[in-house]
Amino acid sequence: QVQLVESGGGLVQAGGSLRLSCAASGRTFNRHVMGWFRQAPGKEREVVGRISWSGSTIYYADSVKGRFTISRDNAKNTVYLQMNSLKPEDTAVYYCAATTILFSSRANDYGYWGQGTQVTVSS
8 A cells, every 4th residue: 555645835936846745655655656647726637747666657748748857766755746837827736646557647547646735836
């Protein structure tokens, strides 16, 4: 079992940066694909990106490609989401999630979720 706790959210001006962290407990963390998702008010949860257990394969949604970077440190049981050049449309609650299913960006395939952290980008 994996428990996830996000941190690092906050209020930032457009063009600014934030780094989210997701700390995981559980000895099988390094066997899980880790995903970042977000949900804006009135919208469905959408994938931001995901990273394979080794960190060698990373996927980004088109909306964040070139601005966001996902990384993981298996020794620290932590996955990161570095967000640069933030836009008001990036405002959402951000969640990290874990799955053992390879190459999935479907929220329903992720069995473990953090509580979410709010990111607000002002214009």
